[in-house]
Amino acid sequence: MISQNISKSESNFNGFPETKGTNEQNADKQIDDYDPHLHRxxxxxxxxMQTFAHFLKASIGSGVLAMPSAFANAGYINGPIFTLIIGGIALHCLHILINSMYELCKRKRVPYLTFSEAMRIGFQDGPPAFRFVVPITTPFVDGFLAFYHFGICCxxxxxMAENIKQVVDENLIVLDVRLHMCFVLIPLFLIYSIRNLKMLAPFSLVANIMLLAGFCIVLYYIFESLPPISTRKPFQEISRLPIYFGTVLFAIEAVGVILALEENMEKPKNFVKPFGILNIGITIVLVLYALLGFFGYWKYGEEALGSVTLNIPQQEVLAQVTKITFAITTWVTYAVQGYVTADIIWNKYLSKRTKNASRDVLYELLIRASIVLLTFFCAVAIPDLSLFLSLVGSLCLSILGLIFPALLQICVQYGSGYGKWKIKLIKNIILVAFGIFGGIVGTSVSIVQIIDNYK
Structure with missing residues (x-):
């Protein structure tokens, strides 16, 4: 990771133009000459290809299957428009986050900074008003990242349990969904015991092929006898938009996994190129989300469930195969998304405290098993898929995907300026305001609905 001897401030951020002396010019030249990617x-x-497979697997999971339900809270006109807008904002925030982290790596001459380390250094070297939060920045960011990906796993x-339940109910015996959650524990323990992304790559590749086949079958059922579109609403009440906002954010953003993928790449420069993995991947994701959300809502309307696989016929064999297919692909995605939580908890905090290095693998496996158990208990407590999606998306991704990247760029640009008319500063303030508003409203609405449902 990074050196432990990063100085508190290595740059002069007074914000005033000045004539640079020889030492400063040499220092700037050293910064320009240092490429963090070459030192990783x-x-x-x-x-x-492996990174792209992981990206698609992480981004096209249960979130995309929830898009018809999300569109039911927005309408068939609002849905596609807002999805593309939110997706564009999320993509921009990912770019400014990765670019800001890269710039800090150059300044500090380190090969890589984690999200939390970059935020800490950004607040430390940025506007003085932010410096009071420096001591709590690292655990705060790490905590939100770990919790967000933990929530995804929940x-x-x-x-998985709901899709398996429909198949078992039809062919064997009707059981409570919580019992099916118990049945998936052992498979989750096994896949989650794989501790690095390279070993998971073959699973992601196979899962993506299965995912494509599953989508084709879902679209077959959706396009089968579509009702008149006049029976659907082009716009929904404003009060329903927060649930839509949280669900779409959950579906689109996977900030922790995206950063982990970029960190583990053999050629990380290919990640953020104009036609790189990030832009191509997000474009594919947004097109799929908009199409499935639009046609899924057109087909099922207000009856669209938290996953569209729960709407397709339960009795037909082809539909049952599709449900099992998506359960398997989600099983793989669990390990990819959960990688971030385990990486933060174990590699960043607990591994340094062990005295016997020969048992590190055992301890890490125990930590991973504990995470699986905790996701199981949380899933049992709140088995409503759509509300859980919205809550996790609104609470965590407003902060991780919108607010933090904007604040980090404000800090990184503090010394060099924000451009003509301070356009970067204004843009980032708007992003922060949008993230705060969406997060508060979406989280509060989700919590109220969860409480109402379980009274």
Missing amino acids: KVKKPTTN VYVVF
Whole structure:
């Protein structure tokens, strides 16, 4: 990771133009000459294709299957428009986050900074008004990242159990969904015991092929006898938009996994190129989300469930195969998304405290098993898929995907300026305001609905 001897401030951020002396010019030249990507040492780096497979697997999971339900809270006109807008904002925030982290790596001459380390250094070297939060920045960011990906894994437990339940109910015996959550525990323990992304790459590749086949079958059922579109609402009440906002944010953003993928790449420069993995991947994701959300809502209307697989016929064999297919692909995605939580808890905090290094693998496996158990208990407590999606998306991704990237760019640009008319500063303030408003409203509405449902 990074050196432990990063100085508290290595740059002069007084914000005033001045004539640079020889020492400053040499220092700037050293910064310009240092390329963090060339100094990274990853034990098992992933290729472009492996990274792309992971990206699609992480981004096209249960979230995309929830898009018809999300559109039911927005309408068939608002839905596609807002999805593309939110997706564009999320993509921009990912770019400014990765670029800001890269710039800080150059300044500090380190190969890589984690999200929390970058935020801490940004607040430390940025506007003085932010410096009071420096001591709590690292655990705060790490905590939100770990909790967000933990929340995703909780949603995945519910998703797998509900799809398996429909198949078992039809062919064997009717059981409570919580019992099916118990049945998936052992498979989750096994997949989650794989501790690096390179070993998970073959699973992601196979899962993506299965995912494509599953989508084709879902679209077959959706396009089968579509009702008149006049029976659907082009716009929904404003009060329903917060649930839509949280669900779409959950579906689109996977900030922790995206940063982990970029960190573990053999050629990380290919990640953020104009036609790189991030832009191509997000474009594919947004097109799929908009199409499935639009046609899924057109087909099922207000009856659209937290996953569209729960709407397709329960009795037909083809539909049952599709449900099992998506359960398997989600099983793989659980390990990819959960990688972030385990990485933060174990590699960043607990591994340094162990005295016997020979038992580190055992301890890490125990930590991973504990995470699986905790996701199971949370899923049992809140088995409502759509509300869980919205809550996790609104609470965590407003902060991680919108607010923090904007604040980090404000800090990184503090010394060099914000451009003509301070356009970057204004833009980032708007992003922060949008994230705060969406997060507060979406989270509060989700919590109220969860309480109402379980009274």
